[in-house]
Amino acid sequence: MDIIKSSRDNLPVLQLKGRFDAHEVEPVNAWLAEHTGKGEARIIVNLEGMNFIDSTALSTLVRGLKNCRERNGDLHICSLQQPVRVIFELTRLDKAFDIFPTEEEAAKGF
Amino acid sequence: MPYENYARWKTEAITEEPKLSIVIPAYNERERIVATIGAIASHVSDLGFPWELLIADDGSKDDTVALCDDLHLVNMRVLRAPKNGGKGSAVQRGMLAARGTYVLFADADNSTPIEEVSKLLNKLEKESFDVAVGSRAAEGAEEGKKSMLRKILSGGLRWIVRHIFFIPVKDTQCGFKMYTREAAQKLHTKQTIMGFSFDLEILYLASKFGYKIAEVPVSWIDAPGSKVDTRKEVQRFLRDLMTVKMNDLKGVYR
Ligand SMILES: Nc1nc2c(ncn2[C@@H]2O[C@H](COP(=O)(O)OP(=O)(O)OP(=O)(O)O)[C@@H](O)[C@H]2O)c(=O)[nH]1
Ligand SMILES: [Mg+2]
Numbered sequence: 001m002d003i004i005k006s007s008r009d010n011l012p013v014l015q016l017k018g019r020f021d022a023h024e025v026e027p028v029n030a031w032l033a034e035h036t037g038k039g040e041a042r043i044i045v046n047l048e049g050m051n052f053i054d055s056t057a058l059s060t061l062v063r064g065l066k067n068c069r070e071r072n073g074d075l076h077i078c079s080l081q082q083p084v085r086v087i088f089e090l091t092r093l094d095k096a097f098d099i100f101p102t103e104e105e106a107a108k109g110f
Numbered sequence: 111m112p113y114e115n116y117a118r119w120k121t122e123a124i125t126e127e128p129k130l131s132i133v134i135p136a137y138n139e140r141e142r143i144v145a146t147i148g149a150i151a152s153h154v155s156d157l158g159f160p161w162e163l164l165i166a167d168d169g170s171k172d173d174t175v176a177l178c179d180d181l182h183l184v185n186m187r188v189l190r191a192p193k194n195g196g197k198g199s200a201v202q203r204g205m206l207a208a209r210g211t212y213v214l215f216a217d218a219d220n221s222t223p224i225e226e227v228s229k230l231l232n233k234l235e236k237e238s239f240d241v242a243v244g245s246r247a248a249e250g251a252e253e254g255k256k257s258m259l260r261k262i263l264s265g266g267l268r269w270i271v272r273h274i275f276f277i278p279v280k281d282t283q284c285g286f287k288m289y290t291r292e293a294a295q296k297l298h299t300k301q302t303i304m305g306f307s308f309d310l311e312i313l314y315l316a317s318k319f320g321y322k323i324a325e326v327p328v329s330w331i332d333a334p335g336s337k338v339d340t341r342k343e344v345q346r347f348l349r350d351l352m353t354v355k356m357n358d359l360k361g362v363y364r
Binding site for chain 1: 145225
């Protein structure tokens with residue numbers, strides 16, 4: 001999996017590409033900890049280019065979401081490819097996250 | 111990638127014979143199976159032919175079966191087993207229940223990404239092979255993350271399989287294999303081994319019965335959460351090799 005860190009409108013953005021499974025959660029956890037530990041946590045996770053995500057990886061994102069919301073922030077997800085969109089639906093996590101078609105909309109959505 | 115194809119597969123029962131049946135053997139897979147079903151359903155629905163998905167439960171003690179039933183996918187069937195009988199028994203149950211012209215079995219961890227399915231299908235459909243086995247060893251395969259111990263063990267076993275048992279496949283154990291329905295029925299009806307080495311018996315039989323076997327390089331990720339104890343499995347593998355040979359000599363496969 002490729003991990004690209006950037007920002008948009010002063011919001012931290014994490015872009016993940018490839019296959020996101022239990023082998024790959026550590027750096028993502030570290031990034032989430034770094035950006036959800038202080039102040040109002042508003043972050044974007046861009047999943048363009050991701051074609052598979054397993055349950056451990058999903059839990060990692062859910063934990064990030066919880067941490068953000070506890071700090072009156074949010075974790076916005078954007079650019080889901082079809083397989084990942086279907087996985088979000090089947091696990092009903094599409095109801096838990098605010099999911100946006102593009103990174104731009106994810107940033108505007110705060 | 112129109113989402114509508116998946117949406118239709120999810121809600122409209124197919125009426126014609128499926129071109130492809132996909133069987134996922136599942137033992138205590140509550141953590142891994144939903145994501146795999148999602149990846150498969152999304153990809154295969156876009157290939158443009160009728161297909162069905164079969165979850166061959168293997169007496170799971172967790173809520174794998176309920177979880178799958180809850181997904182409400184009309185073209186997915188969940189086959190229950192009263193008790194755990196080993197991966198081979200689950201694959202057998204799925205293979206014998208499959209209605210597709212071609213039948214694939216794929217592990218519940220999506221360790222061979224479903225995107226590889228067309229490589230196998232082409233071998234059967236366009237090049238008239240009877241059996242196409244995904245291979246982590248054939249030239250061109252990407253091994254991804256595979257531990258050193260795994261690599262050494264599989265090298266030794268490979269040698270025995272090829273030079274003593276004349277099975278023309280480098281990687282017998284890959285959990286990604288496709289058969290014509292006719293071959294699947296015949297091979298799995300004769301199957302006697304229900305543990306992890308069932309692949310070996312099936313391939314031995316396939317070559318004995320004269321089926322055309324293709325070994326197709328596929329990518330492979332050593333997926334997290336494997337429930338296999340490597341040392342125990344290697345011992346069993348060797349024992350099962352002997353069983354296959356003895357069975358053959360005794361005429362069990364006639
Ligand atoms: N462990 C185990 N798996 C079973 C059994 N019956 C069916 N299976 C299925 O067989 C498939 C392979 O299981 P894994 O635990 O991934 O084993 P593996 O792929 O050989 O091992 P790894 O390469 O380490 O992943 C999965 O789809 C399991 O759910 C059983 O009795 N025991
Ligand atoms: Mg596996």
